[in-house]
Amino acid sequence: MPPSGRWRPRDSGPVVRPYAVTGGRTEPADGEVLDLIAVVVATGRAVTQDDHPPLSPEHRRILGLCQHQITVADLAADTTLPVGVVRVLLADLITQGLITVVRHRPPPAQRTHNDVLQEILNGLRAL
């Protein structure tokens, strides 16, 4: 039971075991665990018959969502796949040169430029 003691539909879990779509793999092929807010984008390379491993429907869904820059968290929410699964599938696509990482992670707070903080403040005030 979740701490709330109340089940929500999303707590009941998926019908298919999540790691079935990765062939049981739980670690990204390139060994890199992408941050939740790492930004990725499709490289624009066309998918060919020679791509190995062949792309699964989930690979293609992720690739489709990556036509514009997108974060790992958004990919997981858009596909409703667990973050760990998205990381494994993304690593496949990165290894095949179909997707590239634009930003691995944001700079830590103490190295975030004052201009950026000011931009965030202005943006929040304008909401």
Place this chain on the structure above:
Amino acid sequence: MGSARSESSGRARPPAPAFTAYKILIAGGFGSGKTTLVGAISEVRPLRTEEALTTASVGLDDVTGVAGKTTTTVALDFGRITIGSEVVLYLFGLPGQERFSFLWNELAYGALGAVILADVRRLDECFPSVNYFESRGLPFVVAINCFDSAPRYDPEEVRLALDLDPDVPAVLCDARDVESVKQVLITLVETVAARRSATTGSRR
């Protein structure tokens, strides 16, 4: 997202400016209003992730018949606030720290700062968050959620009760109200900026 399909995959696209996402964590005890706060200022979406089962969850997570299962699925809320074409803020609601410490570490890594939502009727639930963010040196603010049924306290009293450092703001808020939530986030970013200039100043 529907427009993605209209592009032919082989054609080179003009490079878009890279955007940077910044994380802000929303912590607080159960029922303190985390999901309400994220929902007041952004569209909330659930995110499924996994967490290693710890001894703390033994007896809470039923693993009967799944010997060898070492992870459990955790759903957490997140919302995004687009600041400009190059800056996007992500708010992540944190699940209980006793059970999900691995997830906390991952989320806290590279975070801009944190908001601890406090319910004055259960202030003790804030202690784990206060200790955690203090130990990580992550800037945070305490936002006292003004529940209709809760007694009103002066934020200074809350600050004393939580033994907050002088540079940690304690403010009143209404997690349902977008203006109030905005003000909390502004206070947090101002705190980040103040701490940043304080540390760069002391190095001179």
